[in-house]
Amino acid sequence: MGKRKKEEPAAQIAGKDNLQRMNFLYQMAHTVMSVNPKNVQLARYYTSTLKNISKTCVQRQDPSVKRTICKRCDSLLIPGVTATVRIREGDTEMMAEPPAKPEPEAPVTQVETNSQTDSQTKQTPDAVDGSPRPQSQEETTTLPEVLSEPKETIDFKVMWNKKKYDITFPLDDTVEMLKKHIQGLTGIPPAMQKLMYKGLAQDQKTLRELKVTKGAKMMVVGSTLDDVVAATTVDKEAIKEEEKKEKSQKESFSSQKLHKKILDKGKPDDVMPGHKGKEKLPTVPLSGMLNKSGGKVRLTFKLELDQLWIGTKDRTDKLPLGSIKAVVSEKIDGQEEYSIMGLQLGPTEASRYWVYWVPSQYVEAIKDAILGKWQYF
Structure with a gap:
């Protein structure tokens, strides 16, 4: 074989x-x-x-x-x-302009019923001479014919949010119909409900198929729309205060041992002039900067090729802009016209390629070129 x-x-x-x-x-x-x-x-x-x-x-x-x-x-x-x-x-x-809502149309079908105790027969005008004539058996509908046989029901309990609800529901109705009934009790939309009874109950299953017994307990998992909105509504001022607090507690790049040993060597003589404003990327490569080894490095943006060229004394790496996952930066303490920048080349922070003495006026332009400037579609 x-x-x-x-x-x-x-x-x-x-x-x-x-x-x-x-x-x-x-x-x-x-x-x-x-x-x-x-x-x-x-x-x-x-x-x-x-x-x-x-x-x-x-x-x-x-x-x-x-x-x-x-x-x-x-x-x-x-x-x-x-x-x-x-x-x-x-x-x-x-x-995005909602149209006027049409008014609901009135129902056009009606069901007429006759009582069995009514011994008189309804009369309808004759089509020829206008004289009344008795209705045929097909034209009359009696009340017992309209009413259907009662459905077999089952009593059980539904538990949600530490509350118990006693429910009586037809055995042959589906879980989807039960969810609509539970919505009236809890306020949870059917689409946001999960019913647990010996596992996850499927919408198309009936209570009989699930073998729900009298007095059984069924658990509901879900949140109301009000709870969802409350959870997603966050105080913006509280977020800003929390960010400021975290920023103050976090050690700056300039104080970290990894970066401090490079910064202590001083600003390179041939580095490009920097200031605190904002400018577009220059037409020439950004040169005179240092990497984490203390060697000279230059950044060349080939936007027509969608590439960033990182050049050192020994080699030049041509990186696709899409391969750079993130860009972090921070101004150098006491030298705010220059910044420290990290280009994340892999999935973790350990893959960051550090560049020192980057002119601060080009930092935002570098981020826009690498990550793409956000626009509304």
Whole structure:
């Protein structure tokens, strides 16, 4: 017998975790809008977070997702709910402008019933001479024919947030219908509920199929929309104070032993002039700076090739801009016109390539060139 061929490992997807987070936020935005079309602010929070992740992690959005989010206000574009659709010269355009809500139409079907105790027969005008005629058996509907047989029910308990609810529910109804009933008790939308009974209960299953018994306990996992909004609403002033506190407690780059030994050598004589303002990248390479070994280093930006060339005395490394994961910088203590900059070339902070005596006016331009200047799509 021949040897079985080894199965080839599945191809790795770059940024899989980021894509999963973006997909979850996009689905949550649609979920809260489907539960209540008035949840525009909450849906906008999810889409805005999605775009921030796309920017920070340099992860491109799928066009089918990107074109359903407003470029200006991050609103989820749902035709007829949060957006209007215009067709202009064969092109379809969606705008975040909610249309007027149509008034609900009155129901047109009615069911007429006759009591069994009514011995008189309804009379209808004849089509020819206008004389009354008795209704046929097919035209009359009696009350017992309308009422259906009662469904078999079961009594059990539902537990959520340390509270117990006694529920009587039909055995042949599905879990999805039970979730709607629980929404009226707890306020949790069905899409945000998970029912646990001997494992996760699937929406399409009935209580009979789950073998729910009398007096059984079923657990609900989920949060109300008010709880979600309260958890995502953070005091901006508190965040700023916390950042200032952390920044004051954190040791500056200039004080760290790794960088201090390079800075103590003094500013190189041939370094480019620096100041505290902001300028665009020069047309010539940034030269005269030092690396962590104390050797001279120059940075050349080849934007037409989407590359950064890091040149030293011995070699020149040509790095794709997309391979640089992050850029950190801090002004040198006592020499604020110059900065320390770290280019993260790998997944951890240990992979940072340190450059010293970078003119401070070019720091923001360097970050924009490497990470890409954020724009609203």
